[in-house]
Each structure stands twice: as C-alpha cells, then as structure tokens.
Amino acid sequence: MNTVSYDIELADWRTKALKLESEVGKIIVGQTKAIRLMTTAIFARGHVLLEGGVGVGKTTLLQSITRGMGGAYERIEGTVDLMPNDLIYHTYLNSEGRPQIDEGPLLRAGENLSVFFFNEINRARPQVHALMLRVMAERHLQAFKKDYRLPHMVVFADRNQVEKNETFEIPSAARDRFMMEIPIEIPESREHRKSLIFDTKFQHAEVLTQQVEDHILQFDQLNSFSDTIQRHVRSSPVLEEYALDLWEATQEPARFGIKLDGVEVSRLVQAGASPRGMGMLMKASRVNAWLNGRDSLLPEDIHAVFHEIIAHRLVFNPMYDSKRTALARELTAQIINTVVVPGKH
Amino acid sequence: MKNIIPLMGFLMALLLTPHAMAGADTMPEVTVTDPARSYGVQIGDVLSRHLSFTLPANSQLAKDSLPAKGSRQDGIELVSVQMQQDGKQGYVLQLQYQVFATHSTPVAMQLPELSLKYQAADGQEHVLAIPAWKFWFAPLVSSNAARLGKAAVNMQNQFRPPLVDMREMRYWLLVFAGLVVAGALALLYINADRKWLPFMGGAFAEAHRRIKRLKPSSPQAVQEAFYHLHTAFNTWHGNNCFAQDIDSFVQKNPRFGRSRAAIDRFFASSNEHLFLEQGQDTAETIKELKQISKQLRHCERGVA
Known part of the structure; x- marks a missing residue:
C-alpha cells in the first residue's frame, strides 16, 4: 500500500470513528468521555470493564455502539447459579417435544459477534470467569466438536461495585485481561439530567438505539485496521522514557515523591501495572493520538487513558483494599501530576 | 524739746502697760x-x-x-x-x-x-x-563702676572655636544611610513578590539562568532547556503543567496572562521537539527558549 492510500485509509477510518461517536452522542447524553474511551477500546481491540450504578444507560450505550460498528450483540446476566455451559449452549424442548441443544449467547452469532456484554460479571462464579477470560484472551472456543472463532468480539463487562453479597470479586490476574475500566457516571449537567427524565425519547431504549446509523464501521476489518494504527503512530524517545517512568511510578510511587492524604504510600502498592497493562496503555494512547489526527504520541494521549487502563490493574495492600476505587483514582492522578516530562535522564 | 517727746512716750507706755499686759494674757x-x-x-x-x-x-x-x-x-x-x-x-x-x-x-x-x-x-x-x-x-549683677572700667583690660583675644568631633556622628549617619538603602531595597524586593534578585530564585529566573549557561553545541542542550522551563512551569502550577493545562495555569497565575502567546509557543515548540521530532535547529531553539524564559521571568517579577 502506498503512502497516499495509507493516509486516505487512516483519514477515512478516522472520519467514521468520529461519526460513530457523534451518532452515539446524539442519544447518550453527558457521556462524551465514556464514548471516546469506548471508541478507543474498540480500535485498540481491548475488552472493557464498565463501572457505574444501575440505570445509567450502559446497555443502551453498548447497543448503540454495536449498531454503529456492525456485527452481533449478545448479552448475559451474571448470577450466582450461572455455569460456564450457560454461555455455550442451552437446552429446551422443541416444537416436536424433543430435547434440543442450541448454541448459547457466546457462540450463537459465530464470527459475527462484535460485542458481548456480561452484566454484573462479579455475580458469576469463578468457573464462569475462567471460561470468559480464556475466550477473551484466545478469541476461540471448542464446543460441539468444532472450533468456534470469535475474532471480532470485544467483551464489555459490568461490575456491581455497590452490593457485595453473593459476589465473587474478579482477581487481579483476571482484571488485567481487561484493557480498560470505564466509569459510566450519571451526567453532572442539570440540563442533561433534566432531559434524561423529561424527554420522552429516552423512555424507549430500543427505539432510541434504532436512531443510530448502522454499520458506520466494518466490524470485521477492525482487527487489521487496529494494527495499521499501531504501526502508524510513532513515539519519541522522550515519550518512551516518560512511559517507563509512569510504569515505575505505579510500582514504587514513593520513589517519585507521590503523596496521598492519610496513606503510607510506600506500603500502598503491592503490584503496579503489568507489562501487558503498559502495552495496552501505549496501544490505547496511539488510538487516542490517531483520533486526534496525529501520527505521534504526546503525553496527553497517555493521560487520556491512563486512569482507565491502569487503575483496575493496581494491587493494593489489603489494609487499603476497601478504599481501592478512590485510592486508585487518586494515585493515578498523582502519578500524572508528579512524574515529570521531559525527565532528567 | 527733743528730749520731751521720748519722755512722754515712755510715760504713755507705763500708763498703758497694765492694760496691755492684761490684754496680752x-x-x-x-x-x-x-x-x-x-x-x-x-x-x-x-x-x-x-x-x-x-x-x-x-x-x-x-x-x-x-x-x-x-x-x-x-x-x-x-x-x-x-x-x-x-x-x-x-x-x-x-x-x-x-x-x-x-x-x-x-x-x-x-x-x-x-x-x-x-x-x-x-x-x-x-x-x-x-x-x-x-x-x-541680693542683686543679680554687682554694679561696680570701677570693675566695668577694667573690662577692656580683661578682654581676651578671639580664638577660633574648637571643632566639634563629628566622627561618631558621621559613623551613625553612614549606619542610618545604609539602613535606609537596605530598607528601600527590601521594599522593592517585597514589591516584586520576593522574586527580584536572581539569586533569590523565581522559578523562571532560575530556568533562564540555566538556559543561558547551556552550550548550543551540546546534543542534550535542547532537551535540557525544555526540562528547565517545564520545571519552572511545574513549580508555578503546583503540579505537572502540560499543554492542556495552559488555561488553568494562566487562571491560577494571572501575572503570566500577558505572555499567553509565548506560553502557547513554548508548549507547541516543546511538543514538536520532544515528541513530534519536528524541531528546528538547536541554536535557534535555545535562542527562542532563552527569550521565552526571559519574558516569563519578567512576568514572574511583575515587571512585564
């Protein structure tokens, strides 16, 4: 591919990506940042944990994005009695009164599956987590004596962070498989809140979703285009040093002079970001640079995704684990505020 | 006749004495x-x-x-x-x-x-x-005519009055003059928000001084110059200051508002050199950074 067509392809996809954001933004109000992060995850081909309360519009957001990117959308609810095979098949009596086995939500769409939503993943048992995490990593599964490939699947999982009864916390190794944890908050603007409760168009999520233009993206080309983005966006030596400093700061924040109120920082972190996590950070940063029309990384590209990619990966000392959400947010903010670039190397 | 009057007085006294004595009692x-x-x-x-x-x-x-x-x-x-x-x-x-x-x-x-x-x-x-x-x-002045007559004899030649020893006063004058000068400088320094004297360290003054010392021929000079200026920005901002923080930086430190264009230019230049690798030659860049740091130093001192 020559340079001109290469540039045209990048520009063309960028236009589509911005159109997707714009279409979704029309029906999901007050979630601009979340939409940008989800677009980033889609183009970086990373799985996403969603953080937020109930009824904030996570499902509608996902369905809208799926409609815009094309492909199939599947969903399953995490419950305490959910078993791994519930994801793969389900049995029922057919019209002839005979037992029949059909593919479950994970396999039903086959290679067309683009978005799989696992609602309240922490209500499911660890066996289910294990299967899901394996599929996320390998993107294929053997069942019914054949190999199911899910090459275009991106998993979005929601964690119920409020209720802890009958939940199974996702271990750090499993959390690390998710590229991002994106907070979906209730919009802060009163105008947005007002429209959410008074504008009748928000009463029917299905109708709302239909307003999004479909197939803006070609979901089955995203993998190859993601590689194109990664090759296209460069990083300077100064930025690479900066990324390494950030990584070390997640492991030893005290060494960088990071301070948190009421926290003994030197004892806070048991394990910082993993190499996979840092790799995902740079991958998502490159997508952010491309979305902003650049072919080189800037620190702000890293900042745009730093918290969402790093916070859920940090393993804290158990004495601080009860406050991990707040502390992780504070720590990542302090790391960005404290680690200098250019550093004096 | 002269002798009769005292005699009559004596007789009168004798006549009155008993009464007087009675009264005296x-x-x-x-x-x-x-x-x-x-x-x-x-x-x-x-x-x-x-x-x-x-x-x-x-x-x-x-x-x-x-x-x-x-x-x-x-x-x-x-x-x-x-x-x-x-x-x-x-x-x-x-x-x-x-x-x-x-x-x-x-x-x-x-x-x-x-x-x-x-x-x-x-x-x-x-x-x-x-x-x-x-x-x-007792009179205040004795008036002795004879003595007054001799005043001319007793007059002495006029002598040059002895000089008053001024050395101590001159010493104190110098001391107080020194205090006045020191006080004036202190007021000036305070008025310039304690950033007037270069060695008393405003962050941009420090950065400017360090950038001036850099040798443009050194390969690391540009990065070091950017490092010093970024450090100054971070110091004033209280946290790391990036291009997206310029608005909040100026809002937080209004004294730099007049140099907003220079700040924008600096961050654009920093991105070009450090991250986009599109910078101009080293000498030109250092010269520009020197000018920007000087301008920001003036803002820091409140003289821009």
Missing part, C-alpha cells in the same frame, strides 16, 4: 512660719509666710483686716492670700510675697508687719500684731 497665740533663708533673696523670688492662730470662743475675725492681695510695699508684692479655717475658731493664713525690687547692692528688706483684728465675745475689738520679717536682698 487673753491674746491668742499666733504661730508664724517664715522663709527658711533670710539672705540671697533676688528679684522674682517668692517668699511665703504661714500664720496659724486660734481665736477665743465666740470671737470673730475681721476679714477686712487681712492684707489685700496685690498690695505692694517697697517693691514687695503680696501675690497670694489664702485663708483656711481650722475648726470653728482656728485659722491658717498662707501669704506669698514676690520680690520686684531692684537694687545694685545688697539691701535689707522686710516682709511687712500685719495687724489682724478680731472682735471678742464682749464686742471689744482686739488686734493681733504680726511682726515684719527681715531679709537681705
């Missing part, structure tokens, strides 16, 4: 306190007489027999008369005389005698005689 006793010093009195001196006496029961002092304030005799003026009644029949009289007499030689003078009258219970009038008090008046 019933006369109240007067305590007189005169000035302690009866010599060396000069013009303007005030002399006090203190009288205290107790009249017999049902007697009445004749107020018009008291000496009048302002009365003058032989150059001695009664300047104050104060009378207090001590109990029903006791009296305390305080008299103050001031000497206005002028004499060129010492003269014997006296405070005048007094006659205080009172009416006894039987209606008979009696007199309390207070004797005069004598003293020596």
Whole structure:
C-alpha cells in the first residue's frame, strides 16, 4: 500500500470513528468521555470493564455502539447459579417435544459477534470467569466438536461495585485481561439530567438505539485496521522514557515523591501495572493520538487513558483494599501530576 | 524739746502697760512660719509666710483686716492670700510675697508687719500684731563702676572655636544611610513578590539562568532547556503543567496572562521537539527558549 492510500485509509477510518461517536452522542447524553474511551477500546481491540450504578444507560450505550460498528450483540446476566455451559449452549424442548441443544449467547452469532456484554460479571462464579477470560484472551472456543472463532468480539463487562453479597470479586490476574475500566457516571449537567427524565425519547431504549446509523464501521476489518494504527503512530524517545517512568511510578510511587492524604504510600502498592497493562496503555494512547489526527504520541494521549487502563490493574495492600476505587483514582492522578516530562535522564 | 517727746512716750507706755499686759494674757497665740533663708533673696523670688492662730470662743475675725492681695510695699508684692479655717475658731493664713525690687547692692528688706483684728465675745475689738520679717536682698549683677572700667583690660583675644568631633556622628549617619538603602531595597524586593534578585530564585529566573549557561553545541542542550522551563512551569502550577493545562495555569497565575502567546509557543515548540521530532535547529531553539524564559521571568517579577 502506498503512502497516499495509507493516509486516505487512516483519514477515512478516522472520519467514521468520529461519526460513530457523534451518532452515539446524539442519544447518550453527558457521556462524551465514556464514548471516546469506548471508541478507543474498540480500535485498540481491548475488552472493557464498565463501572457505574444501575440505570445509567450502559446497555443502551453498548447497543448503540454495536449498531454503529456492525456485527452481533449478545448479552448475559451474571448470577450466582450461572455455569460456564450457560454461555455455550442451552437446552429446551422443541416444537416436536424433543430435547434440543442450541448454541448459547457466546457462540450463537459465530464470527459475527462484535460485542458481548456480561452484566454484573462479579455475580458469576469463578468457573464462569475462567471460561470468559480464556475466550477473551484466545478469541476461540471448542464446543460441539468444532472450533468456534470469535475474532471480532470485544467483551464489555459490568461490575456491581455497590452490593457485595453473593459476589465473587474478579482477581487481579483476571482484571488485567481487561484493557480498560470505564466509569459510566450519571451526567453532572442539570440540563442533561433534566432531559434524561423529561424527554420522552429516552423512555424507549430500543427505539432510541434504532436512531443510530448502522454499520458506520466494518466490524470485521477492525482487527487489521487496529494494527495499521499501531504501526502508524510513532513515539519519541522522550515519550518512551516518560512511559517507563509512569510504569515505575505505579510500582514504587514513593520513589517519585507521590503523596496521598492519610496513606503510607510506600506500603500502598503491592503490584503496579503489568507489562501487558503498559502495552495496552501505549496501544490505547496511539488510538487516542490517531483520533486526534496525529501520527505521534504526546503525553496527553497517555493521560487520556491512563486512569482507565491502569487503575483496575493496581494491587493494593489489603489494609487499603476497601478504599481501592478512590485510592486508585487518586494515585493515578498523582502519578500524572508528579512524574515529570521531559525527565532528567 | 527733743528730749520731751521720748519722755512722754515712755510715760504713755507705763500708763498703758497694765492694760496691755492684761490684754496680752487673753491674746491668742499666733504661730508664724517664715522663709527658711533670710539672705540671697533676688528679684522674682517668692517668699511665703504661714500664720496659724486660734481665736477665743465666740470671737470673730475681721476679714477686712487681712492684707489685700496685690498690695505692694517697697517693691514687695503680696501675690497670694489664702485663708483656711481650722475648726470653728482656728485659722491658717498662707501669704506669698514676690520680690520686684531692684537694687545694685545688697539691701535689707522686710516682709511687712500685719495687724489682724478680731472682735471678742464682749464686742471689744482686739488686734493681733504680726511682726515684719527681715531679709537681705541680693542683686543679680554687682554694679561696680570701677570693675566695668577694667573690662577692656580683661578682654581676651578671639580664638577660633574648637571643632566639634563629628566622627561618631558621621559613623551613625553612614549606619542610618545604609539602613535606609537596605530598607528601600527590601521594599522593592517585597514589591516584586520576593522574586527580584536572581539569586533569590523565581522559578523562571532560575530556568533562564540555566538556559543561558547551556552550550548550543551540546546534543542534550535542547532537551535540557525544555526540562528547565517545564520545571519552572511545574513549580508555578503546583503540579505537572502540560499543554492542556495552559488555561488553568494562566487562571491560577494571572501575572503570566500577558505572555499567553509565548506560553502557547513554548508548549507547541516543546511538543514538536520532544515528541513530534519536528524541531528546528538547536541554536535557534535555545535562542527562542532563552527569550521565552526571559519574558516569563519578567512576568514572574511583575515587571512585564
């Protein structure tokens, strides 16, 4: 591919990506940042944990994005009695009164599956987590004596962070498989809140979703285009040093002079970001640079995704684990505020 | 004839003596306190007489027999008369005389005698005689004509007045002048928000100084120059300051508002050199950073 067509392809996809954001933004109000992060995850081909309360519009957001990117959308609810095979098949009596086995939500769409939503993943048992995490990593599964490939699947999982009864916390190794944890908050603007409760168009999520233009993206080309983005966006030596400093700061924040109120920082972190996590950070940063029309990384590209990619990966000392959400947010903010670039190397 | 008059006086005295003695038996006793010093009195001196006496029961002092304030005799003026009644029949009289007499030689003078009258219970009038008090008046200047005549002989040649030793005063003058200068500098320094003197370290002053010392030929010079300026921005911002933080930086530190364009230029240049690798040549960049740091140093000192 020559340079001109290469540039045209990048520009063309960028236009589509911005159109997707714009279409979704029309029906999901007050979630601009979340939409940008989800677009980033889609183009970086990373799985996403969603953080937020109930009824904030996570499902509608996902369905809208799926409609815009094309492909199939599947969903399953995490419950305490959910078993791994519930994801793969389900049995029922057919019209002839005979037992029949059909593919479950994970396999039903086959290679067309683009978005799989696992609602309240922490209500499911660890066996289910294990299967899901394996599929996320390998993107294929053997069942019914054949190999199911899910090459275009991106998993979005929601964690119920409020209720802890009958939940199974996702271990750090499993959390690390998710590229991002994106907070979906209730919009802060009163105008947005007002429209959410008074504008009748928000009463029917299905109708709302239909307003999004479909197939803006070609979901089955995203993998190859993601590689194109990664090759296209460069990083300077100064930025690479900066990324390494950030990584070390997640492991030893005290060494960088990071301070948190009421926290003994030197004892806070048991394990910082993993190499996979840092790799995902740079991958998502490159997508952010491309979305902003650049072919080189800037620190702000890293900042745009730093918290969402790093916070859920940090393993804290158990004495601080009860406050991990707040502390992780504070720590990542302090790391960005404290680690200098250019550093004096 | 001359001898008859004293003789008649003596006879009259003999005739009156029994009566006088009889009266003296019933006369109240007067305590007189005169000035302690009866010599060396000069013009303007005030002399006090203190009288205290107790009249017999049902007697009445004749107020018009008291000496009048302002009365003058032989150059001695009664300047104050104060009378207090001590109990029903006791009296305390305080008299103050001031000497206005002028004499060129010492003269014997006296405070005048007094006659205080009172009416006894039987209606008979009696007199309390207070004797005069004598003293020596001393002139302020002795007027000796002979001596005055010799004044010319005693006159001495005029000499240049001895010089006053000014060394100590000059020392203190220098000390205070030094304090004034130091105070003025301190005020100037405080007025410039304690960032006036380069060695007292504003962040941009520090950055400018370090950038000036850089050798453009060094390969690391540009990165180091950016490092110093970014450090200064971070110091003022309180956190890391990136391109997206320019608005909040200026809002937080309005003194840099006038150099907003320079700040934008710096961050754009920083991104180009450090991350986009599109920068111009090293010498030009360092020159530009030197100018920007100088401009921001002026803002820091409040003189931009």
